[in-house]
Structures are given as C-alpha cells and as structure tokens.
Amino acid sequence: MSQNTPIRLYNTLGRTREPFTPLRAGTVGVYACGPTVYDSVHIGNLRAYIFVDTLHRMLRANQYDVQLVMNITDVDDKTITKSGGDKAVFTELTKRYEEKFWHDLDGLNILRPDSVTHATDYINKIVSFIEELKEKGFAYTPSDGSTYFSIEKFKTYGSLARIDPSGLKIGVRVNQDEYTKENLTDFALWKAWDASDGDIFWETSLGKGRPGWSIECSAMSQDVLGDTIDIHTGGVDLVFPHHENEIAQSEARTGKKFVNYWLHNEHLLVDGTKMAKSAGNFYILQDIIDKGFDPRAFRHLCLGAHYRDTLNFTWESLAASQTAVKRIDTLVSKVGKKDDDAKKRAIEIISDDLASPKMLAFLEKENNPWLWRELEGVHGISLGTIKKELTEEQQKLIALRTQLRSEKKFKEADALRSQLLEEGIDVEDSKL
Numbered sequence: 001m002s003q004n005t006p007i008r009l010y011n012t013l014g015r016t017r018e019p020f021t022p023l024r025a026g027t028v029g030v031y032a033c034g035p036t037v038y039d040s041v042h043i044g045n046l047r048a049y050i051f052v053d054t055l056h057r058m059l060r061a062n063q064y065d066v067q068l069v070m071n072i073t074d075v076d077d078k079t080i081t082k083s084g085g086d087k088a089v090f091t092e093l094t095k096r097y098e099e100k101f102w103h104d105l106d107g108l109n110i111l112r113p114d115s116v117t118h119a120t121d122y123i124n125k126i127v128s129f130i131e132e133l134k135e136k137g138f139a140y141t142p143s144d145g146s147t148y149f150s151i152e153k154f155k156t157y158g159s160l161a162r163i164d165p166s167g168l169k170i171g172v173r174v175n176q177d178e179y180t181k182e183n184l185t186d187f188a189l190w191k192a193w194d195a196s197d198g199d200i201f202w203e204t205s206l207g208k209g210r211p212g213w214s215i216e217c218s219a220m221s222q223d224v225l226g227d228t229i230d231i232h233t234g235g236v237d238l239v240f241p242h243h244e245n246e247i248a249q250s251e252a253r254t255g256k257k258f259v260n261y262w263l264h265n266e267h268l269l270v271d272g273t274k275m276a277k278s279a280g281n282f283y284i285l286q287d288i289i290d291k292g293f294d295p296r297a298f299r300h301l302c303l304g305a306h307y308r309d310t311l312n313f314t315w316e317s318l319a320a321s322q323t324a325v326k327r328i329d330t331l332v333s334k335v336g337k338k339d340d341d342a343k344k345r346a347i348e349i350i351s352d353d354l355a356s357p358k359m360l361a362f363l364e365k366e367n368n369p370w371l372w373r374e375l376e377g378v379h380g381i382s383l384g385t386i387k388k389e390l391t392e393e394q395q396k397l398i399a400l401r402t403q404l405r406s407e408k409k410f411k412e413a414d415a416l417r418s419q420l421l422e423e424g425i426d427v428e429d430s431k432l
C-alpha cells in the first residue's frame with residue numbers, strides 16, 4: 001500500500017512540524033481522548049472531534065489503515081457528583097449522555113472510532129496497571145487509602161507541558177481529577193471511597209474505590225494499540241495535567257516511549273470570550289439547530305480555522321458558513337470535470353499540518369463540482385444525493401452505452417464510459 005503524499009504533523013512534544021512515519025507501514029494507531037458523559041458536549045468539544053475527524057480522513061485519503069480508539073469517561077468526579085452517588089442515576093446519566101454524544105457526532109458527519117473503550121469496563125485492567133506501578137516503585141498508598149503516582153520518581157515529568165517539576169513539594173498530594181500547574185503534586189491513580197461516592201465503587205486489591213481520571217487513558221490506549229502509539233490527540237486544555245500524567249504512568253510502566261506524535265487543538269471562543277454557562281454564551285449543537293442552522297455549517301466553520309488557531313465563534317460567522325454550504329450544494333448539482341491533479345493537490349494541502357482552511361480555499365477557487373464530490377470523504381461536508389443535471393448529449397451517450405453493452409460490444413461501451421468519466425459522470429453497471 002503506497003501513500004499519495006508525504007504527511008507532516010505538528011508535534012506538541014518538540015513544538016515542531018515533523019514528517020510523519022507510522023510505527024508499522026500502512027497502519028496508523030490514533031488515540032483520541034473522548035468525552036466525560038455527565039452533560040451535553042459543547043461546541044468547543046465538538047470542534048475537537050471535527051479536528052480528530054479531519055486527521056482520520058486525511059490519513060485514510062493517504063491510503064492508511066487507521067485504527068482510531070476513543071474512550072468514554074463514564075466514572076470520575078463529575079459523573080459521581082452529578083448523580084449524587086446513586087448507582088441507578090449514575091448508570092442512566094452516563095448512558096444518556098453517551099448516546100447524545102454519538103448523536104451529535106453523527107449529525108456532524110464525524111466518522112465513528114474503530115474502538116470505543118469505557119472506563120467502567122476497564123476497572124480490572126486499570127487496577128493491574130496501578131499494581132505494576134506500585135511494584136516498580138512509582139506509586140504508593142498512604143494512610144488515606146488512595147494510591148498516588150510519585151512525580152519525583154519520574155525524572156522527565158513536565159516535558160510535554162514544559163513545566164519544571166523542581167518546585168514540587170515532595171509528598172504533597174492532590175485527590176481531585178482536575179488541578180493546575182500551580183499546585184503540581186502527586187496525583188491520584190486510585191481514589192479511596194468516601195461517603196460522597198455513595199454506592200459507586202469497586203472492591204479491588206487497591207481497596208474500595210474508583211480510578212483517578214488520567215489512568216484510564218493509559219490503560220486503554222496501551223491495551224488496544226500497544227506500548228507505543230503513533231498519534232494521541234486532545235484539546236490544549238488536556239496537555240496538563242491529563243496528558244502529562246498519561247506519559248508518566250505509561251512510560252513508568254513500560255520504560256518505552258508512549259506516544260510518537262502528540263496533536264492538540266486550540267480553544268473555541270464565543271464572541272471573543274471563553275464559553276461559560278454563567279455568561280450565557282455556552283452552546284451545544286442543538287442550540288445551533290434550534291436557531292435554524294444546518295450542522296454542516298458548523299463543520300464548515302471549523303474547517304475554515306486551522307485546528308491550532310483559536311476559533312472565534314459568532315452567529316455571523318456561522319451564517320457565512322451556512323451561505324457557503326448552500327453555494328456548494330448548488331455547485332455540486334452540476335457535473336463538473338474530472339481533474340486528478342487538483343484532487344492530488346487538495347490532498348497534499350490537507351496532509352501538511354491539516355491545513356483545512358487552505359484546502360477549503362483551494363476547493364472554492366477551483367469551483368469544480370467534481371472535485372467537491374470526489375473529496376467528500378476528506379472534507380466531510382456531506383453533499384447528499386443531489387441529482388446531477390445531465391445534458392441531452394450525455395443522456396444520449398449513456399443510452400447508447402447501455403445498448404452497446406446489451407449487444408456485448410464491450411470495447412465500444414468502455415470507450416464511452418471513459419468519455420463520460422472525463423466529464424465527471426461515473427456510470428454504475430448492473431450485472432448483465
């Protein structure tokens with residue numbers, strides 16, 4: 001299997017654009033941090049999944065066999081707090097919001113992952129992972145009953161987020177899933193049960209409790225994709241502590257490099273400010289649909305900003321994308337001309353650091369319906385089954401070709417097929 005064009009990716013580890021080479025020729029393993037299913041995902045989260053989808057589609061366009069793994073965080077501080085420690089509420093809540101999540105992804109034409117892993121299905125594997133870290137001296141269980149990762153034992157801690165762990169207060173521990181660089185401390189791998197957890201806990205060799213947040217992604221990604229994985233993605237907000245902790249846990253256990261290429265997407269702002277429920281600028285996909293917008297307009301808007309740039313969402317910019325999508329719909333109702341060079345060029349553009357705005361601009365400039373359709377699997381803006389307007393001459397050629405086939409004059413029929421293909425019409429044959 002050969003690839004079309006060299007791929008370059010921006011790696012957060014080295015802060016450079018690098019040529020991409022997978023571990024195994026022809027195959028790429030991608031791990032994408034998935035959602036915590038305690039509420040609807042907001043449009044900033046959805047931007048992250050459109051970015052993962054663009055990566056996925058670009059790799060496929062380059063003939064790679066992609067194995068995309070995504071986790072569902074269905075147990076953590078947020079899910080437990082929202083369910084009030086009630087197991088039945090907890091189970092219903094996490095199921096409901098996971099379904100909503102897939103519904104949103106489908107609405108945006110985001111390809112489903114090949115493997116979806118749930119934290120609650122991984123408890124045993126998470127426990128053995130932590131036991132291994134304890135045996136190797138990277139984890140310890142103090143008298144509070146939780147198990148912590150000892151940052152001072154992992155000498156390269158902070159390399160991804162570029163933080164200096166020398167100011168670390170040895171032995172200070174944090175038991176919350178989320179915390180900042182300012183209180184950098186040993187973090188919880190396993191959290192001992194307390195009354196607020198109610199009946200949400202597992203009885204294991206580590207005691208009665210539940211996993212910390214970051215350990216699930218180490219356990220799942222290495223379980224499915226192996227000790228070293230090609231690409232790991234997430235939003236920039238996950239660099240610290242989540243991904244920093246994933247590296248520490250995984251590399252401490254295997255002694256091998258965990259991830260070859262780290263890719264992070266930037267934030268989405270609304271009207272130039274951070275989205276917040278309290279500010280009244282917090283939107284989910286349904287809000288967009290309720291205002292009469294096509295979800296494809298949101299996908300178009302996201303592709304129009306480079307994934308490493310902040311995307312400023314405004315209703316005006318969404319309206320402009322809606323107009324652009326309508327224009328594309330009108331354009332692709334025409335036939336267009338086959339243009340393999342333009343197709344190759346578009347794939348080259350997206351393969352260099354996922355330059356989706358450049359690719360969109362190129363497609364706009366070419367203004368070729370054939371090209372938009374041919375690359376539907378790459379841009380992912382669903383073009384539907386709009387009937388092409390065939391000219392009278394083209395209709396005659398198709399009829400003539402059908403007749404030639406019925407007379408078993410295949411050579412002549414094939415010549416006509418090539419001619420039609422040149423005009424962007426791919427004739428599908430039923431068996432004779």
Ligand SMILES: [Zn+2]
Nearest residue numbers: 033034217242
């Ligand atoms: Zn993760």
